[in-house]
Amino acid sequence: xxxxxxxxxxxxxxxxxxxxxxxxxxxxxxxxxxxxxxxxxxxxxxxxxxxxxxxxxxxxxxxxxxxxxxxxxxxxxxxxxxxxxxxxxxxxxxxxxxxxxxxxxxxxxxxxxxxxxxxxxxxxxxxxxxxxxxxxxxxxxxxxxxxxxxxxxxxxxxxxxxxxxxxxxxxxxxxxxxxxxxxxxxxxxxxxxxxxxxxxxxxxxxxxxxxxxxxxxxxxxxxxxxxxxxxxxxxxxxxxxxxxxxxxxxxxxxxxxxxxxxxxxxxxxxxxxxxxxxxxxxxxxxxxxxxxxxxxxxxxxxxxxxxxxxxxxxxxxxxxxxxxxxxxxxxxxxxxxxxxxxxxxxxxxxxxxxxxxxxxxxxxxxxxxxxxxxxx
Amino acid sequence: xxxxxxxxxxxxxxxxxxxxxxxxxxxxxxxxxxxxxxxxxxxxxxxxxxxxxxxxxxxxxxxxxxxxxxxxxxxxxxxxxxxxxxxxxxxxxxxxxxxxxxxxxxxxxxxxxxxxxxxxxxxxxxxxxxxxxxxxxxxxxxxxxxxxxxxxxxxxxxxxxxxxxxxxxxxxxxxxxxxxxxxxxxxxxxxxxxxxxxxxxxxxxxxxxxxxxxxxxxxxxxxxxxxxxxxxxxxxxxxxxxxxxxxxxxxxxxxxxxxxxxxxxxxxxxxxxxxxxxxxxxxxxxxxxxxxxxxxxxxxxxxxxxxxxxxxxxxxxxxxxxxxxxxxxxxxxxxxxxxxxxxxxxxxxxxxxxxxxxxxxxxxxxxxxxxxxxxx
Numbered sequence: 001x002x003x004x005x006x007x008x009x010x011x012x013x014x015x016x017x018x019x020x021x022x023x024x025x026x027x028x029x030x031x032x033x034x035x036x037x038x039x040x041x042x043x044x045x046x047x048x049x050x051x052x053x054x055x056x057x058x059x060x061x062x063x064x065x066x067x068x069x070x071x072x073x074x075x076x077x078x079x080x081x082x083x084x085x086x087x088x089x090x091x092x093x094x095x096x097x098x099x100x101x102x103x104x105x106x107x108x109x110x111x112x113x114x115x116x117x118x119x120x121x122x123x124x125x126x127x128x129x130x131x132x133x134x135x136x137x138x139x140x141x142x143x144x145x146x147x148x149x150x151x152x153x154x155x156x157x158x159x160x161x162x163x164x165x166x167x168x169x170x171x172x173x174x175x176x177x178x179x180x181x182x183x184x185x186x187x188x189x190x191x192x193x194x195x196x197x198x199x200x201x202x203x204x205x206x207x208x209x210x211x212x213x214x215x216x217x218x219x220x221x222x223x224x225x226x227x228x229x230x231x232x233x234x235x236x237x238x239x240x241x242x243x244x245x246x247x248x249x250x251x252x253x254x255x256x257x258x259x260x261x262x263x264x265x266x267x268x269x270x271x272x273x274x275x276x277x278x279x280x281x282x283x284x285x286x287x288x289x290x291x292x293x294x295x296x297x298x299x300x301x302x303x304x305x306x307x308x309x310x311x312x313x314x315x316x317x318x319x320x321x322x323x324x325x326x327x328x329x330x331x332x333x334x335x336x337x338x339x340x341x342x343x344x345x346x347x348x349x350x351x352x353x354x355x356x357x358x359x360x361x362x363x364x365x366x367x368x369x370x371x372x373x374x375x376x
Numbered sequence: 377x378x379x380x381x382x383x384x385x386x387x388x389x390x391x392x393x394x395x396x397x398x399x400x401x402x403x404x405x406x407x408x409x410x411x412x413x414x415x416x417x418x419x420x421x422x423x424x425x426x427x428x429x430x431x432x433x434x435x436x437x438x439x440x441x442x443x444x445x446x447x448x449x450x451x452x453x454x455x456x457x458x459x460x461x462x463x464x465x466x467x468x469x470x471x472x473x474x475x476x477x478x479x480x481x482x483x484x485x486x487x488x489x490x491x492x493x494x495x496x497x498x499x500x501x502x503x504x505x506x507x508x509x510x511x512x513x514x515x516x517x518x519x520x521x522x523x524x525x526x527x528x529x530x531x532x533x534x535x536x537x538x539x540x541x542x543x544x545x546x547x548x549x550x551x552x553x554x555x556x557x558x559x560x561x562x563x564x565x566x567x568x569x570x571x572x573x574x575x576x577x578x579x580x581x582x583x584x585x586x587x588x589x590x591x592x593x594x595x596x597x598x599x600x601x602x603x604x605x606x607x608x609x610x611x612x613x614x615x616x617x618x619x620x621x622x623x624x625x626x627x628x629x630x631x632x633x634x635x636x637x638x639x640x641x642x643x644x645x646x647x648x649x650x651x652x653x654x655x656x657x658x659x660x661x662x663x664x665x666x667x668x669x670x671x672x673x674x675x676x677x678x679x680x681x682x683x684x685x686x687x688x689x690x691x692x693x694x695x696x697x698x699x700x701x702x703x704x705x706x707x708x709x710x711x712x713x714x715x716x717x718x719x720x721x722x723x724x725x726x727x728x729x730x731x732x733x734x735x736x737x738x739x740x741x742x743x744x745x746x747x748x749x750x751x752x
Binding site: 007008009010041063064083084085086087088089092108109111112115134138139140141143146172261262263264265266268269271273275278279280282283284285318319320321323336337338347349350353354355356374375376 | 383384385386417439440459460461462463464465468484485487488491510514515516517519522548637638639640641642644645647649651654655656658659660661694695696697699712713714723725726729730731732750751752
């Protein structure tokens with residue numbers, strides 16, 4: 001089947017671009033002397049994760065317990081839930097451990113640490129924990145000099161059933177950087193803060209086997225991996241217009257796009273309307289904050305994924321409609337009713353989440369359909 | 377089961393509020409002397425649609441062919457796809473007609489009109505068509521004085537297998553109004569433009585049985601239904617912070633919310649973090665354009681749905697994290713790790729689309745689980 005013949009809207013994944021993006025990140029990790037733990041939160045596909053895993057490591061990171069269950073059922077053993085889990089999720093986590101014995105998750109507070117050591121003790125459960133460190137994003141995690149860090153680590157270390165895997169951080173504030181140098185500085189901050197946390201614990205006699213850090217921008221631009229044992233990144237497999245604007249990959253390497261069909265012409269308003277709107281493209285407007293980099297709700301390419309139409313954007317969306325302002329009168333002829341286009345998303349993680357599967361293509365030929373795991 | 381015991385994030389639907397919202401819109405339609413065709417694109421649930429349908433009409437509107445198939449399988453017969461369908465969807469539409477013989481869809485261009493009359497003729501297929509009219513939103517539809525309107529209508533009327541159901545419009549620009557008077561003026565424009573289109577066709581001898589119009593704001597504030605045969609609206613069943621700001625319903629009548637759990641405290645940044653982020657809440661920022669009405673990514677209530685915390689908002693989201701700035705030091709005690717909250721969404725249509733089902737509650741007791749149909 002070719003893309004022209006597929007119902008729309010649909011989510012397309014370019015196999016060769018995905019493969020190249022995976023290889024590039026594996027090279028980056030190797031250059032930094034760090035193993036790669038790919039984060040599967042963007043593509044949420046077993047087949048994509050298999051292309052991404054580092055053969056010298058074998059683990060993945062996930063963003064939800066449902067992903068953990070899905071990947072555990074597919075045979076993955078070392079699965080790291082890179083989000084703090086609240087105490088009521090412990091019974092479900094215990095079930096995941098039956099299938100994926102190396103499953104681990106994040107903790108950043110004493111309340112959850114107490115609940116999980118109590119649970120481990122009562123139920124003879126072998127939880128595996130990463131203490132989350134805040135390296136400057138100020139979302140979750142403990143600052144390296146927060147006394148609670150040592151308190152949590154000591155408590156976990158005191159319960160023999162609990163394994164302290166190490167410390168982990170995510171410099172999500174790298175998305176706010178506007179130059180390679182700025183990203184590089186944040187990468188260094190990310191590395192220094194998380195290794196400082198590890199050193200603090202080590203000084204107190206607490207063993208810290210793992211030091212995990214990463215985001216796609218800091219992984220791409222970081223100058224050193226010293227002190228890290230693993231690098232986490234995810235959106236690099238897909239790429240999107242925001243990552244391209246940050247310089248993490250060229251636009252032509254974005255592997256995820258939305259296939260759409262022209263459903264209306266509005267010559268009096270110089271506008272073409274496609275059947276991909278707020279749900280099919282998402283309402284993520286991340287590029288809106290980039291000076292000169294705003295691509296509306298995504299960039300329109302031809303069905304082959306080529307930027308034949310230049311810098312053409314979906315500038316407005318309704319639930320099932322996307323509006324494209326026409327650059328000139330010939331647009332209506334070039335994009336007649338029924339024509340297929342593809343839209344490169346602002347933010348692949350959010351756009352992809354609306355779809356059950358990928359149409360995996362080589363060129364315009366659909367060579368496979370890969371299932372995604374959505375929801376919680 | 378009570379909400380405190382449900383895994384999070386989850387989508388909650390308050391049965392009594394839904395029921396009251398449905399009754400209110402049925403009264404509005406009756407007051408205007410128009411039948412109601414509820415649009416199911418927000419809740420996408422058979423059970424909710426059954427509460428919403430007008431017993432004097434019986435029909436619904438849908439936004440995707442997948443919704444049409446889902447509701448047809450559930451026994452609905454009069455289903456109107458209120459979106460222009462491109463020609464390649466005609467075979468799938470023909471299949472829907474086997475189950476729902478009164479299925480109809482929108483057309484706003486001669487190209488699709490030609491394709492569908494050809495298809496009807498070749499395959500002896502009885503398509504049922506509404507010509508979409510642009511009443512000022514400038515999204516899709518033909519202006520009432522556009523000569524193409526008559527051209528399309530004449531072509532459809534010339535093919536005996538095709539039924540012209542009528543003309544239809546949606547004044548989506550009512551979402552841009554900022555006062556009841558402004559919405560009322562748009563409602564009048566919506567009514568006058570679509571009835572003008574009907575009159576144009578009638579003058580040319582083309583029978584126009586149906587005149588369909590509506591959006592939740594214009595349906596709530598419109599002063600007259602003269603000339604309309606049916607009113608379409610959808611988001612009113614759920615309501616959201618944007619609709620509340622427009623005055624379409626009070627905040628306490630919003631029936632849809634997201635159940636979430638506190639997963640992290642950040643005392644040094646005065647912030648609470650919940651496990652509902654960009655996917656669970658959506659990245660819709662519709663209220664951001666309302667002067668003084670910006671509610672971030674949603675308003676935080678207690679687990680009972682009461683605004684115990686005042687005007688508390690999720691002001692920032694990451695994929696699986698929502699950040700709530702604390703109003704004062706007591707917040708960490710009032711919202712400990714593991715506490716449940718509910719978040720009233722900016723835009724219910726987009727938020728709900730990430731979930732497979734509703735937890736239907738009376739008070740805090742889950743009384744049912746209703747399946748949603750997502751995707752295309």
